[in-house]
Amino acid sequence: MSSDNPFGSGNASPGASSSSNNPRGAGGRPQYMTVGSGSTSESAARLQAILDEDSGYGGSMTGDENTENAWHPGPSQDRYTPAHTPLGAGEGSAASEHERKALASHVHQLFYNQNRTALGRAINQTVETMKKLQEMNTKWPAHYPTVQRPPSPPGQRNAPRPGLHHTQSTMDNNRGVEDSSRASEEPARPMMRRAGTSLGESQSAESSGDATKRETKIAPRLVTPQLAQQFSVLKIELKMEGLPQTEIVHSLEKTSVASLLDNQINNSIRHLFSLRERIEDTSSKVLVTGDLNAGKSTFCNALLRRKVLPEDQQPCTSIFCEVLDARENTGVEEVHAIPHGFVYNRNDESTYQVYPLKQLEEIVIDGDRWSQCKVYIRDIRPVDQSLLNNGVVDIALIDAPGLNNDSLKTTAVFARQEEIDVVVFVVSAANHFTLSAKEFIFNAAREKAYMFMVVNGFDMIRDQKRCQEMILKQVAHLSPATFKESSELVHFVSSNAIPVVQGGGPGPGGPGGSGSGSSSFDDSGKNPGDNDDDDDNDTGKHGDSGSPPKGKGKGKEKEKQQDFDELEASLRRFVLEKRARSKLAPAKTYLMNVLGDLSTLASVNKDVAQSEYDRVTKELQDLEPVFEKSKKARSQADEDVATQIETTGQEVYDLTRGTLNSSIAHVAENDLGVEYPGIFGAYNYADDLKVAMLNHITETVRWCEARGREKTVQGVSGIKQLGLLHLGDSYTDLTFRSEKMFRSKRDALVRQVEFEPELWDFFDVASIWERQEKVASTSMAVTVAGVVGTRMIGGVGWVDGALTATRLVGANNMRRLLIPGLILTAVLGISYTLSQIPHTLPRRLSAKLSAQLEALDYTHSNATRISTEVRRALKYPADKLREGLQRNVENLQEQRKETSKVQSESEVARKYFGNLTRESREIRSRVERVDLEGPAPGIAAAYDA
Numbered sequence: 013m014s015s016d017n018p019f020g021s022g023n024a025s026p027g028a029s030s031s032s033n034n035p036r037g038a039g040g041r042p043q044y045m046t047v048g049s050g051s052t053s054e055s056a057a058r059l060q061a062i063l064d065e066d067s068g069y070g071g072s073m074t075g076d077e078n079t080e081n082a083w084h085p086g087p088s089q090d091r092y093t094p095a096h097t098p099l100g101a102g103e104g105s106a107a108s109e110h111e112r113k114a115l116a117s118h119v120h121q122l123f124y125n126q127n128r129t130a131l132g133r134a135i136n137q138t139v140e141t142m143k144k145l146q147e148m149n150t151k152w153p154a155h156y157p158t159v160q161r162p163p164s165p166p167g168q169r170n171a172p173r174p175g176l177h178h179t180q181s182t183m184d185n186n187r188g189v190e191d192s193s194r195a196s197e198e199p200a201r202p203m204m205r206r207a208g209t210s211l212g213e214s215q216s217a218e219s220s221g222d223a224t225k226r227e228t229k230i231a232p233r234l235v236t237p238q239l240a241q242q243f244s245v246l247k248i249e250l251k252m253e254g255l256p257q258t259e260i261v262h263s264l265e266k267t268s269v270a271s272l273l274d275n276q277i278n279n280s281i282r283h284l285f286s287l288r289e290r291i292e293d294t295s296s297k298v299l300v301t302g303d304l305n306a307g308k309s310t311f312c313n314a315l316l317r318r319k320v321l322p323e324d325q326q327p328c329t330s331i332f333c334e335v336l337d338a339r340e341n342t343g344v345e346e347v348h349a350i351p352h353g354f355v356y357n358r359n360d361e362s363t364y365q366v367y368p369l370k371q372l373e374e375i376v377i378d379g380d381r382w383s384q385c386k387v388y389i390r391d392i393r394p395v396d397q398s399l400l401n402n403g404v405v406d407i408a409l410i411d412a413p414g415l416n417n418d419s420l421k422t423t424a425v426f427a428r429q430e431e432i433d434v435v436v437f438v439v440s441a442a443n444h445f446t447l448s449a450k451e452f453i454f455n456a457a458r459e460k461a462y463m464f465m466v467v468n469g470f471d472m473i474r475d476q477k478r479c480q481e482m483i484l485k486q487v488a489h490l491s492p493a494t495f496k497e498s499s500e501l502v503h504f505v506s507s508n509a510i511p512v513v514q515g516g517g518p519g520p521g522g523p524g525g526s527g528s529g530s531s532s533f534d535d536s537g538k539n540p541g542d543n544d545d546d547d548d549n550d551t552g553k554h555g556d557s558g559s560p561p562k563g564k565g566k567g568k569e570k571e572k573q574q575d576f577d578e579l580e581a582s583l584r585r586f587v588l589e590k591r592a593r594s595k596l597a598p599a600k601t602y603l604m605n606v607l608g609d610l611s612t613l614a615s616v617n618k619d620v621a622q623s624e625y626d627r628v629t630k631e632l633q634d635l636e637p638v639f640e641k642s643k644k645a646r647s648q649a650d651e652d653v654a655t656q657i658e659t660t661g662q663e664v665y666d667l668t669r670g671t672l673n674s675s676i677a678h679v680a681e682n683d684l685g686v687e688y689p690g691i692f693g694a695y696n697y698a699d700d701l702k703v704a705m706l707n708h709i710t711e712t713v714r715w716c717e718a719r720g721r722e723k724t725v726q727g728v729s730g731i732k733q734l735g736l737l738h739l740g741d742s743y744t745d746l747t748f749r750s751e752k753m754f755r756s757k758r759d760a761l762v763r764q765v766e767f768e769p770e771l772w773d774f775f776d777v778a779s780i781w782e783r784q785e786k787v788a789s790t791s792m793a794v795t796v797a798g799v800v801g802t803r804m805i806g807g808v809g810w811v812d813g814a815l816t817a818t819r820l821v822g823a824n825n826m827r828r829l830l831i832p833g834l835i836l837t838a839v840l841g842i843s844y845t846l847s848q849i850p851h852t853l854p855r856r857l858s859a860k861l862s863a864q865l866e867a868l869d870y871t872h873s874n875a876t877r878i879s880t881e882v883r884r885a886l887k888y889p890a891d892k893l894r895e896g897l898q899r900n901v902e903n904l905q906e907q908r909k910e911t912s913k914v915q916s917e918s919e920v921a922r923k924y925f926g927n928l929t930r931e932s933r934e935i936r937s938r939v940e941r942v943d944l945e946g947p948a949p950g951i952a953a954a955y956d957a
């Protein structure tokens with residue numbers, strides 16, 4: 013564009029000392045994006061070098077080999093303001109003006125790149141943080157913040173306290189204007205502010221006070237879940253009939269919430285990736301819309317310096333035509349026409365049809381067939397002037413159908429699309445704003461406070477000053493923000509005055525090279541072959557609609573050209589600024605929201621982890637003595653039970669043994685209930701006696717068993733007491749059925765004891781004699797017999813007695829008396845002996861029985877049997893008790909282990925969430941510092957100028 017510079021290319025302004033001091037500078041080829049038509053300065057070139065180093069995508073080519081004098085951005089670079097060069101008169105000041113604007117643009121670009129890098133880094137850090145959170149979430153399921161609903165005032169439904177909205181840093185500021193207009197229009201629509209990531213949602217951080225105020229404006233019947241207010245991005249969307257979301261979250265398991273959160277984090281990470289992609293994207297889309305026949309296509313062609321889009325006096329554009337750089341289509345110039353109902357994908361030819369450029373005219377009028385088209389062209393302008401491909405911001409132009417009742421809505425929807433960075437509104441200088449135009453701008457102003465306005469066909473206006481005043485007045489009403497910046501945003505131009513290369517194909521010089529494009533024009537802005545400077549109807553220009561009433565002469569043409577150049581420069585700046593907002597702001601807003609959510613989540617979970625840690629620590633402290641006690645109880649009860657079993661067993665043994673021994677020893681002395689039937693029944697008597705004795709002993713055994721039972725019952729209840737003492741409620745009581753003891757060996761004794769009464773059992777001479785001595789009234793015969801008997805029994809003594817008797821009675825008498833005496837004695841003896849059987853026999857039998865039982869070890873074996881059974885009966889509940897105690901100890905041990913595990917986990921979680929809170933706040937404050945709103949100092953300088 014330097015060739016179009018009215019001040020001559022390479023002439024630095026007088027005031028631009030930096031340029032004049034450096035012989036390289038002013039006259040050199042501009043190696044950076046030139047804004048406007050001004051010449052380029054050395055400092056601008058240096059800035060370009062900075063941009064190139066700035067890791068961004070700026071700076072197409074530096075080519076500045078000599079860097080010794082280059083300006084290096086120091087710590088103060090982010091506040092670098094180009095020096096206000098003293099303005100010289102005439103051309104010099106104009107050149108300096110251009111230079112300053114160029115610098116401003118570059119400084120803005122520098123800021124843009126810094127912001128972009130900062131946000132990109134923040135996105136990476138956030139993604140990493142979120143991935144770590146996901147990992148943590150699997151180990152320690154994160155808690156979702158609980159929601160406390162405040163009690164509702166009587167007669168009013170739940171109206172939760174408004175939560176703090178997260179900072180919304182998106183785009184179009186001037187909320188005040190926007191809000192008040194909205195408020196008046198929609199008083200009853202208290203929409204909740206959500207994560208605004210789309211274009212046009214401009215919101216700033218809201219204080220709790222503001223929020224409360226806003227809440228009071230909101231109709232109280234509108235219940236917004238507080239949950240949604242606390243979270244904006246990581247909000248868990250749950251739908252369940254009849255239940256508010258908050259309650260559903262409460263009713264969910266901790267792990268279920270955790271997995272929902274995990275899902276949400278995944279979505280969030282995906283979104284962050286797409287935002288990163290978006291901020292790294294250098295392209296920007298500009299939608300050109302306006303009234304029918306306002307000259308939109310002519311304006312687009314003028315921007316391209318090539319007649320690509322069909323222009324007509326009658327409305328012709330009925331579809332959206334997007335003009336893109338042919339490099340995006342492997343360098344091939346062609347039109348891709350997209351039929352209705354298809355979503356365009358350049359790599360899928362089934363979604364469009366290919367046509368040559370010259371057929372574009374037929375396509376744009378065929379709105380019935382096509383919904384839109386993509387026009388790939390090679391920009392004929394040099395890279396430093398190119399709009400489509402300038403290495404800094406690649407702009408795609410979209411020519412929209414003229415606004416009328418049919419297209420108004422579609423265009424409004426199109427303009428709201430996320431990828432549309434800027435809307436350029438073309439209005440006819442002659443017709444001013446039509447109703448459709450007003451409606452469109454008024455609605456668009458809600459989304460986009462600023463709009464770029466092109467008042468076209470200015471050449472047709474005779475009283476241009478009045479026209480300007482009238483239009484600006486209308487702009488003030490329609491878009492106050494735009495009006496405030498009207499010097500930058502409202503341009504009065506004549507698009508048809510801009511020389512363009514004719515036809516769909518490349519111009520004579522060929523569109524390919526960066527330098528060749530400019531060769532299509534001469535210094536005066538004419539087309540080659542243009543003979544008449546004053547002829548606006550020549551082939552190289554627009555304006556075939558008739559000659560303008562003004563603007564004859566070279567000066568006028570240059571003026572129009574200059575106006576258009578100004579417009580272009582402003583448009584570039586505007587696109588750049590808007591791009592910063594449309595591309596970076598969604599990333600910033602989303603990051604602010606997601607990091608806000610993360611920090612809320614982290615601090616809530618930190619608190620939960622802390623309280624869990626405190627709780628389990630306390631639990632462990634309480635558990636320790638219980639565990640020790642239980643261990644002690646186990647060994648104590650073990651000992652007690654063993655002692656009890658042993659004591660009871662021993663007692664039963666001793667009792668049985670003593671009782672049985674005594675019973676056996678004295679069995680004969682008992683009244684066994686057996687009558688002596690006389691000598692003839694003596695044998696039966698002996699049998700009966702034997703049975704009676706055995707029964708008596710058996711009864712004694714039974715008695716001992718009964719005592720054993722009693723002791724066992726006592727023992728069992730003792731064990732139960734121990735169980736209740738040590739295990740409490742967890743002790744399982746057992747029903748003890750004592751009657752089931754001693755079931756076997758009942759008749760064993762009869763089988764074991766085998767003896768028959770013998771003859772000698774009936775006669776116990778020794779005892780008879782013993783007994784006889786005690787009897788006082790004994791007859792003589794008996795005495796004699798007794799004496800004799802005694803003597804006889806006494807051994808040698810009886811001979812002596814016989815001799816004594818012989819001596820008394822005399823030998824003859826003796827002889828006569830001896831026989832009857834002997835007979836008498838025998839008879840007496842026998843009858844006495846027989847009479848003693850009931851006394852003798854039981855003793856004899858008892859002695860025999862005793863001997864046999866002793867031989868059988870009867871007493872010991874029975875005492876052992878009974879005591880063993882008692883021990884066995886006691887052992888079962890004792891074992892159960894031991895098991896219970898052991899289980900108790902093990903349970904406590906397990907509980908202790910689990911609690912310690914929870915303790916260490918919650919400690920890890922506490923630390924992790926503490927770090928996460930800090931980390932997310934740090935990243936968030938870094939993101940917050942990314943200033944997308946304030947104009948860069950360079951821009952301010954440009955505005956000052």
Ligand SMILES: Nc1nc2c(ncn2[C@@H]2O[C@H](COP(=O)(O)OP(=O)(O)OP(=O)(O)O)[C@@H](O)[C@H]2O)c(=O)[nH]1
Nearest residue numbers: 305306307308309310324327328329414469506507
């Ligand atoms: N005098 C003059 N005529 C212009 C200017 N700009 C465009 N025209 C003419 O106005 C007519 C309409 O121009 P277009 O560019 O087709 O208008 P449009 O807004 O694209 O039309 P639709 O898209 O069909 O609504 C053409 O004949 C142009 O030559 C201008 O600045 N001055």
